[in-house]
Amino acid sequence: MSAKILDGRSISKSMLSEVKEQAGAFQETWGLPPTLALVRGGDDPASVSYAGMIERTCNGCGIAFQSHTRPADTTQAEMVALVEQLSADKTVHGIIIQRPLPAGVEPLPLIDVLNPLKDIDGAHPINAGRLAQFTFVDRPIDVGPYLVPATPLGGLELLKSYDVEIAGKHAVIVGASNLIGKPLAFLLIQNWATVTVCDMKTKPLSDYTQQADIIASVTGVAHLIKADMVKPGATVLDFGFAKLGEKWVGDADFEPISEIAGAINPVPGGTGPMTNAMLMRNMITAAKWQAGE
Protein backbone atom coordinates (compact mmCIF):
# COMPACT_ATOMS: atom_id res chain seq x y z
CA MET A 1 0.00 0.00 0.00
CA SER A 2 1.58 3.24 -1.12
CA ALA A 3 -1.08 5.96 -1.05
CA LYS A 4 -1.02 8.63 1.60
CA ILE A 5 -4.15 8.21 3.77
CA LEU A 6 -6.27 11.36 4.05
CA ASP A 7 -7.29 10.86 7.64
CA GLY A 8 -10.46 12.88 8.05
CA ARG A 9 -10.98 11.64 11.59
CA SER A 10 -7.71 13.06 12.83
CA ILE A 11 -7.92 16.34 10.88
CA SER A 12 -11.49 16.89 12.00
CA LYS A 13 -10.47 16.38 15.63
CA SER A 14 -7.97 19.19 15.54
CA MET A 15 -10.48 21.41 13.73
CA LEU A 16 -13.12 20.69 16.34
CA SER A 17 -10.72 21.63 19.11
CA GLU A 18 -10.19 24.99 17.38
CA VAL A 19 -13.96 25.35 17.13
CA LYS A 20 -14.24 24.63 20.85
CA GLU A 21 -11.85 27.46 21.67
CA GLN A 22 -13.74 29.84 19.38
CA ALA A 23 -17.10 28.81 20.81
CA GLY A 24 -15.74 29.47 24.30
CA ALA A 25 -14.47 32.90 23.29
CA PHE A 26 -17.83 33.68 21.69
CA GLN A 27 -19.70 32.72 24.83
CA GLU A 28 -17.37 34.83 26.95
CA THR A 29 -17.89 37.90 24.76
CA TRP A 30 -21.61 37.62 24.15
CA GLY A 31 -22.91 35.74 27.17
CA LEU A 32 -24.42 32.87 25.19
CA PRO A 33 -22.94 29.98 23.22
CA PRO A 34 -23.23 29.69 19.44
CA THR A 35 -26.55 27.89 19.12
CA LEU A 36 -27.64 25.41 16.46
CA ALA A 37 -31.31 24.62 15.83
CA LEU A 38 -32.11 21.41 14.00
CA VAL A 39 -35.54 21.26 12.36
CA ARG A 40 -37.03 17.92 11.48
CA GLY A 41 -40.29 16.05 11.20
CA GLY A 42 -41.34 12.47 11.74
CA ASP A 43 -39.15 9.60 12.89
CA ASP A 44 -37.19 8.40 9.88
CA PRO A 45 -34.43 6.31 11.55
CA ALA A 46 -31.57 7.75 9.46
CA SER A 47 -32.78 11.24 10.28
CA VAL A 48 -32.97 10.47 14.02
CA SER A 49 -29.48 8.98 13.96
CA TYR A 50 -28.05 11.96 12.01
CA ALA A 51 -29.64 14.38 14.47
CA GLY A 52 -28.07 12.47 17.37
CA MET A 53 -24.67 12.71 15.72
CA ILE A 54 -24.99 16.48 15.27
CA GLU A 55 -26.05 16.81 18.89
CA ARG A 56 -23.01 14.87 20.13
CA THR A 57 -20.70 16.93 17.93
CA CYS A 58 -22.19 20.16 19.31
CA ASN A 59 -21.84 18.89 22.88
CA GLY A 60 -18.20 18.10 22.26
CA CYS A 61 -17.26 21.59 21.16
CA GLY A 62 -19.24 24.07 23.19
CA ILE A 63 -22.06 24.70 20.74
CA ALA A 64 -25.58 24.64 22.12
CA PHE A 65 -27.96 22.26 20.37
CA GLN A 66 -31.73 22.68 20.03
CA SER A 67 -33.90 19.97 18.53
CA HIS A 68 -37.14 21.17 16.93
CA THR A 69 -38.82 17.92 16.03
CA ARG A 70 -42.38 17.94 14.75
CA PRO A 71 -44.75 14.99 14.29
CA ALA A 72 -45.09 13.27 10.92
CA ASP A 73 -48.44 14.97 10.26
CA THR A 74 -47.15 18.54 10.62
CA THR A 75 -48.40 20.84 7.87
CA GLN A 76 -46.48 23.01 5.45
CA ALA A 77 -47.69 26.17 7.20
CA GLU A 78 -46.58 24.93 10.62
CA MET A 79 -43.12 24.04 9.32
CA VAL A 80 -42.80 27.43 7.59
CA ALA A 81 -43.83 29.18 10.80
CA LEU A 82 -41.19 27.23 12.74
CA VAL A 83 -38.36 28.16 10.36
CA GLU A 84 -39.55 31.76 10.31
CA GLN A 85 -39.53 31.93 14.09
CA LEU A 86 -36.02 30.43 14.34
CA SER A 87 -34.77 32.74 11.59
CA ALA A 88 -35.90 35.72 13.63
CA ASP A 89 -34.74 34.37 17.03
CA LYS A 90 -31.60 36.26 18.06
CA THR A 91 -30.47 33.43 20.34
CA VAL A 92 -30.26 30.97 17.42
CA HIS A 93 -27.22 31.30 15.11
CA GLY A 94 -27.48 28.31 12.81
CA ILE A 95 -30.39 26.30 11.36
CA ILE A 96 -30.39 22.91 9.70
CA ILE A 97 -33.58 21.82 7.92
CA GLN A 98 -33.29 18.10 7.81
CA ARG A 99 -34.71 15.79 5.15
CA PRO A 100 -36.84 13.82 4.73
CA LEU A 101 -39.53 16.35 5.62
CA PRO A 102 -42.99 15.19 6.73
CA ALA A 103 -45.15 13.91 3.86
CA GLY A 104 -46.63 16.80 1.90
CA VAL A 105 -44.17 19.40 3.18
CA GLU A 106 -42.18 20.97 0.35
CA PRO A 107 -38.64 22.19 1.09
CA LEU A 108 -38.76 25.36 -1.06
CA PRO A 109 -41.13 27.42 1.16
CA LEU A 110 -38.97 26.55 4.19
CA ILE A 111 -35.76 27.61 2.47
CA ASP A 112 -37.47 30.81 1.30
CA VAL A 113 -37.94 31.92 4.93
CA LEU A 114 -34.57 30.64 6.15
CA ASN A 115 -32.25 33.48 7.17
CA PRO A 116 -29.27 33.03 4.79
CA LEU A 117 -26.86 34.09 7.55
CA LYS A 118 -28.03 31.10 9.64
CA ASP A 119 -27.93 28.67 6.73
CA ILE A 120 -24.97 26.63 8.01
CA ASP A 121 -25.56 23.87 5.48
CA GLY A 122 -25.51 26.23 2.49
CA ALA A 123 -28.97 25.20 1.29
CA HIS A 124 -30.31 28.70 0.51
CA PRO A 125 -29.97 29.74 -3.14
CA ILE A 126 -28.41 33.05 -2.19
CA ASN A 127 -25.55 31.14 -0.58
CA ALA A 128 -25.25 28.87 -3.62
CA GLY A 129 -25.27 31.96 -5.84
CA ARG A 130 -22.62 33.85 -3.90
CA LEU A 131 -20.39 30.79 -3.95
CA ALA A 132 -20.95 30.62 -7.72
CA GLN A 133 -20.17 34.32 -8.18
CA PHE A 134 -17.03 34.40 -6.07
CA THR A 135 -13.97 34.45 -8.32
CA PHE A 136 -10.47 33.09 -7.67
CA VAL A 137 -9.01 32.87 -4.15
CA ASP A 138 -6.19 35.25 -4.98
CA ARG A 139 -8.45 37.84 -6.58
CA PRO A 140 -11.72 37.76 -4.69
CA ILE A 141 -14.61 40.07 -5.50
CA ASP A 142 -17.05 41.22 -2.88
CA VAL A 143 -20.13 39.04 -3.22
CA GLY A 144 -21.35 39.42 0.36
CA PRO A 145 -21.07 36.87 3.18
CA TYR A 146 -22.01 33.31 2.31
CA LEU A 147 -22.00 29.82 3.75
CA VAL A 148 -20.88 26.74 1.84
CA PRO A 149 -22.40 23.24 2.29
CA ALA A 150 -20.31 21.46 4.92
CA THR A 151 -19.52 18.29 2.95
CA PRO A 152 -17.73 19.80 -0.08
CA LEU A 153 -16.07 22.34 2.21
CA GLY A 154 -14.76 19.43 4.29
CA GLY A 155 -13.41 17.74 1.18
CA LEU A 156 -11.52 20.89 0.20
CA GLU A 157 -10.11 21.23 3.73
CA LEU A 158 -8.99 17.61 3.67
CA LEU A 159 -7.05 18.25 0.44
CA LYS A 160 -5.52 21.40 1.88
CA SER A 161 -4.60 19.73 5.17
CA TYR A 162 -2.46 17.25 3.25
CA ASP A 163 -1.03 19.88 0.88
CA VAL A 164 -2.62 18.30 -2.18
CA GLU A 165 -1.90 20.69 -5.04
CA ILE A 166 -5.07 22.07 -6.63
CA ALA A 167 -4.12 25.07 -8.82
CA GLY A 168 -3.54 24.04 -12.43
CA LYS A 169 -4.55 20.45 -11.67
CA HIS A 170 -7.38 18.52 -13.31
CA ALA A 171 -10.16 17.63 -10.89
CA VAL A 172 -12.85 15.24 -12.09
CA ILE A 173 -16.05 15.25 -10.05
CA VAL A 174 -18.26 12.22 -10.45
CA GLY A 175 -21.83 13.29 -9.65
CA ALA A 176 -23.48 16.69 -10.10
CA SER A 177 -25.42 16.89 -6.83
CA ASN A 178 -26.53 20.17 -5.25
CA LEU A 179 -25.13 19.40 -1.83
CA ILE A 180 -21.72 18.07 -2.89
CA GLY A 181 -20.81 17.85 -6.59
CA LYS A 182 -21.77 21.30 -7.81
CA PRO A 183 -20.55 23.36 -4.82
CA LEU A 184 -17.32 21.32 -4.82
CA ALA A 185 -16.85 22.25 -8.48
CA PHE A 186 -16.99 25.92 -7.49
CA LEU A 187 -14.62 25.51 -4.56
CA LEU A 188 -12.08 23.83 -6.82
CA ILE A 189 -12.55 26.43 -9.58
CA GLN A 190 -11.95 29.17 -6.97
CA ASN A 191 -8.69 27.43 -6.19
CA TRP A 192 -7.69 27.42 -9.89
CA ALA A 193 -8.31 23.77 -10.67
CA THR A 194 -9.50 22.75 -14.12
CA VAL A 195 -12.75 21.02 -13.21
CA THR A 196 -14.77 18.39 -15.06
CA VAL A 197 -18.24 17.48 -13.79
CA CYS A 198 -19.46 14.03 -14.84
CA ASP A 199 -22.98 12.67 -14.52
CA MET A 200 -24.90 9.49 -15.32
CA LYS A 201 -24.66 10.11 -19.07
CA THR A 202 -20.86 10.44 -19.04
CA LYS A 203 -19.69 7.38 -20.97
CA PRO A 204 -17.18 5.94 -20.50
CA LEU A 205 -16.53 7.49 -17.12
CA SER A 206 -13.03 6.01 -17.06
CA ASP A 207 -12.01 8.25 -20.00
CA TYR A 208 -12.31 11.17 -17.61
CA THR A 209 -11.18 9.69 -14.30
CA GLN A 210 -8.01 8.28 -15.88
CA GLN A 211 -6.91 11.82 -16.72
CA ALA A 212 -7.64 13.25 -13.30
CA ASP A 213 -5.08 14.53 -10.83
CA ILE A 214 -7.93 14.63 -8.32
CA ILE A 215 -10.98 12.37 -8.51
CA ALA A 216 -13.87 13.39 -6.27
CA SER A 217 -16.68 10.89 -6.26
CA VAL A 218 -20.07 11.73 -4.76
CA THR A 219 -22.43 9.08 -6.12
CA GLY A 220 -23.08 6.70 -3.22
CA VAL A 221 -22.58 3.78 -5.60
CA ALA A 222 -20.38 1.27 -3.75
CA HIS A 223 -16.99 0.75 -5.46
CA LEU A 224 -17.96 2.61 -8.63
CA ILE A 225 -14.36 3.81 -8.97
CA LYS A 226 -12.01 0.90 -9.70
CA ALA A 227 -8.22 0.89 -9.64
CA ASP A 228 -7.95 0.86 -13.44
CA MET A 229 -9.89 4.14 -13.56
CA VAL A 230 -7.27 5.95 -11.49
CA LYS A 231 -4.06 7.52 -12.81
CA PRO A 232 -1.00 6.48 -10.77
CA GLY A 233 -0.28 9.11 -8.15
CA ALA A 234 -3.73 10.74 -8.32
CA THR A 235 -5.66 11.85 -5.26
CA VAL A 236 -9.02 10.17 -4.63
CA LEU A 237 -11.53 12.07 -2.54
CA ASP A 238 -14.33 9.69 -1.68
CA PHE A 239 -17.67 11.12 -0.51
CA GLY A 240 -19.57 7.85 -0.92
CA PHE A 241 -21.15 5.85 1.88
CA ALA A 242 -22.99 2.67 0.99
CA LYS A 243 -23.40 -0.86 2.23
CA LEU A 244 -21.56 -3.62 0.37
CA GLY A 245 -22.53 -6.91 1.97
CA GLU A 246 -22.05 -6.31 5.68
CA LYS A 247 -19.57 -3.48 5.28
CA TRP A 248 -19.90 0.28 4.87
CA VAL A 249 -17.78 1.38 1.94
CA GLY A 250 -17.24 4.39 -0.28
CA ASP A 251 -17.44 5.07 -4.02
CA ALA A 252 -13.81 3.97 -4.39
CA ASP A 253 -12.54 0.39 -4.28
CA PHE A 254 -10.15 1.34 -1.50
CA GLU A 255 -7.66 -1.55 -1.23
CA PRO A 256 -6.55 -1.85 -4.87
CA ILE A 257 -6.71 1.91 -5.44
CA SER A 258 -4.49 2.60 -2.47
CA GLU A 259 -1.77 0.56 -4.22
CA ILE A 260 -1.55 3.08 -7.04
CA ALA A 261 -3.11 6.38 -5.93
CA GLY A 262 -1.00 9.13 -4.42
CA ALA A 263 -3.56 9.78 -1.70
CA ILE A 264 -7.02 8.54 -0.74
CA ASN A 265 -9.40 8.90 2.18
CA PRO A 266 -10.85 5.86 3.92
CA VAL A 267 -14.61 5.34 4.29
CA PRO A 268 -15.65 5.64 7.04
CA GLY A 269 -13.18 8.10 8.55
CA GLY A 270 -12.65 10.39 5.59
CA THR A 271 -15.06 13.03 4.36
CA GLY A 272 -17.76 12.14 6.93
CA PRO A 273 -15.98 13.48 10.02
CA MET A 274 -14.84 16.50 7.97
CA THR A 275 -18.50 17.33 7.30
CA ASN A 276 -19.20 17.51 11.02
CA ALA A 277 -16.18 19.69 11.65
CA MET A 278 -17.13 22.08 8.84
CA LEU A 279 -20.69 22.30 10.06
CA MET A 280 -19.36 23.42 13.42
CA ARG A 281 -16.95 25.85 11.77
CA ASN A 282 -19.86 27.28 9.78
CA MET A 283 -21.63 27.71 13.14
CA ILE A 284 -18.79 29.89 14.44
CA THR A 285 -18.74 31.92 11.21
CA ALA A 286 -22.52 32.41 11.32
CA ALA A 287 -22.58 33.30 15.01
CA LYS A 288 -19.84 35.91 14.57
CA TRP A 289 -21.59 37.52 11.59
CA GLN A 290 -24.82 37.79 13.50
CA ALA A 291 -23.07 39.25 16.51
CA GLY A 292 -21.37 41.78 14.24
CA GLU A 293 -17.87 40.47 14.98
Place this chain on the structure above:
Amino acid sequence: MSAKILDGRSISKSMLSEVKEQAGAFQETWGLPPTLALVRGGDDPASVSYAGMIERTCNGCGIAFQSHTRPADTTQAEMVALVEQLSADKTVHGIIIQRPLPAGVEPLPLIDVLNPLKDIDGAHPINAGRLAQFTFVDRPIDVGPYLVPATPLGGLELLKSYDVEIAGKHAVIVGASNLIGKPLAFLLIQNWATVTVCDMKTKPLSDYTQQADIIASVTGVAHLIKADMVKPGATVLDFGFAKLGEKWVGDADFEPISEIAGAINPVPGGTGPMTNAMLMRNMITAAKWQAGE
Protein backbone atom coordinates in the same frame (compact mmCIF):
# COMPACT_ATOMS: atom_id res chain seq x y z
CA MET B 1 -15.19 25.24 -45.75
CA SER B 2 -17.21 22.43 -44.25
CA ALA B 3 -18.54 23.56 -40.87
CA LYS B 4 -22.18 24.38 -40.40
CA ILE B 5 -22.49 28.09 -39.62
CA LEU B 6 -24.39 28.84 -36.41
CA ASP B 7 -26.08 31.98 -37.65
CA GLY B 8 -27.01 33.90 -34.52
CA ARG B 9 -28.26 36.85 -36.52
CA SER B 10 -30.91 34.85 -38.30
CA ILE B 11 -31.97 32.77 -35.26
CA SER B 12 -32.19 35.89 -33.11
CA LYS B 13 -34.41 37.58 -35.70
CA SER B 14 -37.02 34.86 -35.52
CA MET B 15 -36.81 34.88 -31.72
CA LEU B 16 -37.29 38.63 -31.62
CA SER B 17 -40.36 38.35 -33.81
CA GLU B 18 -41.82 35.87 -31.31
CA VAL B 19 -40.98 38.31 -28.53
CA LYS B 20 -42.77 41.06 -30.44
CA GLU B 21 -45.94 38.99 -30.56
CA GLN B 22 -45.71 38.19 -26.87
CA ALA B 23 -45.03 41.82 -25.98
CA GLY B 24 -48.10 42.84 -27.99
CA ALA B 25 -50.25 40.24 -26.23
CA PHE B 26 -48.93 41.42 -22.85
CA GLN B 27 -49.79 45.02 -23.65
CA GLU B 28 -53.25 44.01 -24.77
CA THR B 29 -53.92 42.10 -21.56
CA TRP B 30 -52.38 44.49 -19.05
CA GLY B 31 -52.64 47.89 -20.70
CA LEU B 32 -48.92 48.59 -20.65
CA PRO B 33 -45.95 47.17 -22.54
CA PRO B 34 -43.22 45.09 -20.85
CA THR B 35 -40.87 47.84 -19.68
CA LEU B 36 -37.10 47.70 -19.35
CA ALA B 37 -35.18 50.20 -17.19
CA LEU B 38 -31.48 50.59 -17.86
CA VAL B 39 -29.45 52.10 -15.01
CA ARG B 40 -26.11 53.63 -15.75
CA GLY B 41 -23.75 56.38 -14.67
CA GLY B 42 -21.26 58.56 -16.49
CA ASP B 43 -20.48 58.58 -20.19
CA ASP B 44 -18.18 55.64 -20.87
CA PRO B 45 -18.44 55.34 -24.69
CA ALA B 46 -18.84 51.53 -24.71
CA SER B 47 -21.60 51.87 -22.12
CA VAL B 48 -23.39 54.57 -24.13
CA SER B 49 -23.17 52.46 -27.27
CA TYR B 50 -24.42 49.33 -25.50
CA ALA B 51 -27.36 51.26 -24.04
CA GLY B 52 -28.24 52.52 -27.54
CA MET B 53 -28.20 48.98 -28.84
CA ILE B 54 -30.56 47.77 -26.10
CA GLU B 55 -32.87 50.70 -26.82
CA ARG B 56 -33.04 49.88 -30.53
CA THR B 57 -33.69 46.20 -29.76
CA CYS B 58 -36.52 47.17 -27.41
CA ASN B 59 -38.00 49.53 -29.98
CA GLY B 60 -37.95 46.77 -32.56
CA CYS B 61 -40.01 44.34 -30.51
CA GLY B 62 -42.61 46.30 -28.60
CA ILE B 63 -40.76 46.58 -25.29
CA ALA B 64 -40.72 50.02 -23.66
CA PHE B 65 -37.26 51.35 -22.84
CA GLN B 66 -36.37 53.72 -19.99
CA SER B 67 -32.90 55.16 -19.62
CA HIS B 68 -31.93 56.12 -16.06
CA THR B 69 -28.58 57.76 -16.59
CA ARG B 70 -26.87 59.53 -13.73
CA PRO B 71 -23.84 61.85 -13.83
CA ALA B 72 -20.34 60.50 -13.19
CA ASP B 73 -20.28 61.98 -9.68
CA THR B 74 -23.41 60.19 -8.46
CA THR B 75 -22.99 58.67 -4.99
CA GLN B 76 -23.50 55.12 -3.82
CA ALA B 77 -26.58 56.13 -1.84
CA GLU B 78 -28.17 57.83 -4.84
CA MET B 79 -27.56 54.79 -7.05
CA VAL B 80 -28.98 52.46 -4.38
CA ALA B 81 -32.06 54.68 -4.06
CA LEU B 82 -32.56 54.58 -7.83
CA VAL B 83 -32.42 50.78 -8.02
CA GLU B 84 -34.69 50.51 -4.99
CA GLN B 85 -37.25 52.79 -6.57
CA LEU B 86 -37.21 50.89 -9.88
CA SER B 87 -37.42 47.56 -8.04
CA ALA B 88 -40.62 48.75 -6.36
CA ASP B 89 -42.10 50.45 -9.44
CA LYS B 90 -44.95 48.27 -10.75
CA THR B 91 -44.66 49.75 -14.25
CA VAL B 92 -41.05 48.51 -14.63
CA HIS B 93 -40.58 44.78 -15.36
CA GLY B 94 -36.87 44.45 -16.04
CA ILE B 95 -33.76 46.24 -14.77
CA ILE B 96 -30.22 46.23 -16.14
CA ILE B 97 -27.50 47.75 -13.97
CA GLN B 98 -24.80 48.59 -16.43
CA ARG B 99 -21.07 48.63 -15.78
CA PRO B 100 -18.83 50.51 -15.43
CA LEU B 101 -20.54 52.23 -12.53
CA PRO B 102 -19.55 55.77 -11.51
CA ALA B 103 -16.23 55.93 -9.64
CA GLY B 104 -16.68 54.91 -6.01
CA VAL B 105 -20.00 53.15 -6.56
CA GLU B 106 -19.82 49.46 -5.61
CA PRO B 107 -22.07 47.00 -7.46
CA LEU B 108 -22.94 44.79 -4.46
CA PRO B 109 -25.25 47.25 -2.63
CA LEU B 110 -27.13 47.86 -5.91
CA ILE B 111 -27.60 44.15 -6.56
CA ASP B 112 -28.73 43.69 -2.95
CA VAL B 113 -31.74 45.95 -3.57
CA LEU B 114 -32.46 44.67 -7.08
CA ASN B 115 -35.76 42.77 -7.25
CA PRO B 116 -34.66 39.28 -8.41
CA LEU B 117 -37.82 38.95 -10.52
CA LYS B 118 -36.71 42.00 -12.54
CA ASP B 119 -33.09 40.86 -12.84
CA ILE B 120 -33.20 40.15 -16.58
CA ASP B 121 -29.43 39.82 -16.81
CA GLY B 122 -29.22 37.20 -14.04
CA ALA B 123 -26.83 39.26 -11.92
CA HIS B 124 -28.51 38.68 -8.54
CA PRO B 125 -26.98 35.84 -6.49
CA ILE B 126 -30.38 34.30 -5.86
CA ASN B 127 -30.77 33.84 -9.61
CA ALA B 128 -27.25 32.40 -9.88
CA GLY B 129 -28.04 30.09 -6.95
CA ARG B 130 -31.34 28.84 -8.34
CA LEU B 131 -29.65 28.12 -11.66
CA ALA B 132 -26.96 26.23 -9.74
CA GLN B 133 -29.53 24.25 -7.74
CA PHE B 134 -31.74 23.27 -10.64
CA THR B 135 -31.10 19.64 -11.60
CA PHE B 136 -31.43 17.95 -14.97
CA VAL B 137 -33.90 19.18 -17.62
CA ASP B 138 -35.80 15.91 -17.60
CA ARG B 139 -36.07 15.72 -13.83
CA PRO B 140 -36.37 19.28 -12.59
CA ILE B 141 -36.81 20.15 -8.93
CA ASP B 142 -38.70 23.21 -7.81
CA VAL B 143 -36.13 25.88 -7.02
CA GLY B 144 -38.43 28.87 -7.59
CA PRO B 145 -38.47 31.20 -10.62
CA TYR B 146 -35.10 32.42 -11.83
CA LEU B 147 -33.52 34.38 -14.65
CA VAL B 148 -30.33 33.31 -16.43
CA PRO B 149 -27.72 35.75 -17.82
CA ALA B 150 -28.65 36.44 -21.44
CA THR B 151 -25.31 35.60 -23.05
CA PRO B 152 -24.90 31.96 -21.93
CA LEU B 153 -28.63 31.41 -22.44
CA GLY B 154 -28.20 32.67 -26.01
CA GLY B 155 -25.32 30.26 -26.55
CA LEU B 156 -27.44 27.33 -25.39
CA GLU B 157 -30.32 28.42 -27.65
CA LEU B 158 -27.96 28.66 -30.60
CA LEU B 159 -26.82 25.06 -30.02
CA LYS B 160 -30.42 23.90 -29.69
CA SER B 161 -31.57 25.79 -32.77
CA TYR B 162 -29.09 23.81 -34.85
CA ASP B 163 -29.82 20.50 -33.10
CA VAL B 164 -26.30 20.22 -31.71
CA GLU B 165 -26.37 17.19 -29.41
CA ILE B 166 -25.53 18.06 -25.79
CA ALA B 167 -26.53 15.10 -23.58
CA GLY B 168 -23.59 12.76 -22.99
CA LYS B 169 -21.24 15.04 -24.93
CA HIS B 170 -18.08 16.63 -23.56
CA ALA B 171 -18.29 20.42 -23.40
CA VAL B 172 -15.10 22.33 -22.62
CA ILE B 173 -15.63 25.90 -21.45
CA VAL B 174 -12.62 28.18 -21.73
CA GLY B 175 -13.00 30.92 -19.12
CA ALA B 176 -14.74 30.80 -15.73
CA SER B 177 -16.50 34.17 -15.79
CA ASN B 178 -19.59 34.96 -13.74
CA LEU B 179 -21.61 36.32 -16.64
CA ILE B 180 -20.83 33.61 -19.18
CA GLY B 181 -18.52 30.71 -18.28
CA LYS B 182 -19.98 29.60 -14.97
CA PRO B 183 -23.70 29.95 -15.81
CA LEU B 184 -23.04 28.24 -19.16
CA ALA B 185 -21.47 25.33 -17.26
CA PHE B 186 -24.73 24.94 -15.33
CA LEU B 187 -26.91 25.19 -18.41
CA LEU B 188 -24.89 22.46 -20.10
CA ILE B 189 -24.87 20.28 -16.94
CA GLN B 190 -28.68 20.66 -16.79
CA ASN B 191 -28.75 19.31 -20.32
CA TRP B 192 -26.61 16.29 -19.34
CA ALA B 193 -23.31 17.36 -20.87
CA THR B 194 -20.05 16.37 -19.21
CA VAL B 195 -18.58 19.81 -18.60
CA THR B 196 -14.97 20.91 -18.11
CA VAL B 197 -14.25 24.48 -17.00
CA CYS B 198 -10.78 25.76 -17.90
CA ASP B 199 -9.11 28.91 -16.61
CA MET B 200 -5.82 30.76 -17.01
CA LYS B 201 -3.90 28.06 -15.12
CA THR B 202 -5.12 25.25 -17.37
CA LYS B 203 -1.99 24.10 -19.18
CA PRO B 204 -1.89 23.04 -21.89
CA LEU B 205 -5.34 24.22 -22.84
CA SER B 206 -5.19 22.18 -26.06
CA ASP B 207 -5.17 18.94 -24.02
CA TYR B 208 -8.74 19.75 -23.07
CA THR B 209 -10.09 21.45 -26.18
CA GLN B 210 -8.87 18.60 -28.41
CA GLN B 211 -11.17 16.22 -26.53
CA ALA B 212 -14.23 18.44 -26.68
CA ASP B 213 -17.37 17.73 -28.63
CA ILE B 214 -18.35 21.33 -27.85
CA ILE B 215 -15.82 24.10 -27.19
CA ALA B 216 -17.28 27.26 -25.67
CA SER B 217 -14.75 30.06 -25.43
CA VAL B 218 -15.46 33.17 -23.38
CA THR B 219 -12.08 34.84 -22.91
CA GLY B 220 -12.08 37.84 -25.25
CA VAL B 221 -8.55 36.88 -26.34
CA ALA B 222 -8.51 37.20 -30.13
CA HIS B 223 -7.88 33.85 -31.88
CA LEU B 224 -6.93 32.02 -28.70
CA ILE B 225 -8.49 28.85 -30.14
CA LYS B 226 -6.53 27.60 -33.15
CA ALA B 227 -7.52 24.90 -35.62
CA ASP B 228 -5.12 22.34 -34.14
CA MET B 229 -6.90 22.67 -30.80
CA VAL B 230 -10.21 21.51 -32.28
CA LYS B 231 -11.32 17.91 -32.78
CA PRO B 232 -12.65 17.29 -36.31
CA GLY B 233 -16.42 17.62 -36.29
CA ALA B 234 -16.60 19.49 -32.97
CA THR B 235 -18.89 22.45 -32.39
CA VAL B 236 -17.24 25.77 -31.55
CA LEU B 237 -19.32 28.31 -29.67
CA ASP B 238 -17.44 31.59 -29.72
CA PHE B 239 -18.38 34.29 -27.18
CA GLY B 240 -15.28 36.40 -27.82
CA PHE B 241 -15.24 39.89 -29.27
CA ALA B 242 -11.90 41.62 -29.66
CA LYS B 243 -10.05 43.76 -32.16
CA LEU B 244 -7.34 42.12 -34.23
CA GLY B 245 -5.73 44.80 -36.38
CA GLU B 246 -8.71 46.59 -37.95
CA LYS B 247 -11.11 43.71 -37.61
CA TRP B 248 -13.47 42.54 -34.87
CA VAL B 249 -12.90 38.86 -34.26
CA GLY B 250 -13.78 36.16 -31.75
CA ASP B 251 -11.82 33.77 -29.55
CA ALA B 252 -11.70 31.26 -32.41
CA ASP B 253 -9.51 31.50 -35.51
CA PHE B 254 -12.60 31.21 -37.68
CA GLU B 255 -11.33 30.47 -41.22
CA PRO B 256 -9.03 27.49 -40.51
CA ILE B 257 -11.33 26.12 -37.81
CA SER B 258 -14.32 26.15 -40.13
CA GLU B 259 -12.41 23.72 -42.37
CA ILE B 260 -12.47 21.03 -39.71
CA ALA B 261 -15.16 21.85 -37.14
CA GLY B 262 -18.66 20.44 -37.47
CA ALA B 263 -20.23 23.79 -36.59
CA ILE B 264 -19.07 27.25 -35.56
CA ASN B 265 -20.62 30.68 -35.09
CA PRO B 266 -19.18 33.73 -36.81
CA VAL B 267 -18.10 36.83 -34.88
CA PRO B 268 -19.82 39.19 -35.22
CA GLY B 269 -23.19 37.62 -35.98
CA GLY B 270 -23.06 34.70 -33.57
CA THR B 271 -23.55 34.87 -29.83
CA GLY B 272 -23.89 38.68 -29.77
CA PRO B 273 -27.30 38.92 -31.47
CA MET B 274 -28.44 35.91 -29.41
CA THR B 275 -27.68 37.87 -26.23
CA ASN B 276 -30.03 40.64 -27.32
CA ALA B 277 -32.78 38.20 -28.20
CA MET B 278 -32.45 36.39 -24.84
CA LEU B 279 -32.48 39.67 -22.94
CA MET B 280 -35.80 40.46 -24.60
CA ARG B 281 -37.11 36.96 -23.92
CA ASN B 282 -36.12 37.38 -20.27
CA MET B 283 -38.14 40.63 -20.34
CA ILE B 284 -41.26 38.72 -21.39
CA THR B 285 -40.67 36.06 -18.73
CA ALA B 286 -40.13 38.70 -16.04
CA ALA B 287 -43.14 40.79 -17.08
CA LYS B 288 -45.42 37.74 -17.03
CA TRP B 289 -44.23 36.65 -13.58
CA GLN B 290 -44.84 40.07 -12.17
CA ALA B 291 -48.27 40.26 -13.74
CA GLY B 292 -49.07 36.84 -12.24
CA GLU B 293 -49.50 35.20 -15.67
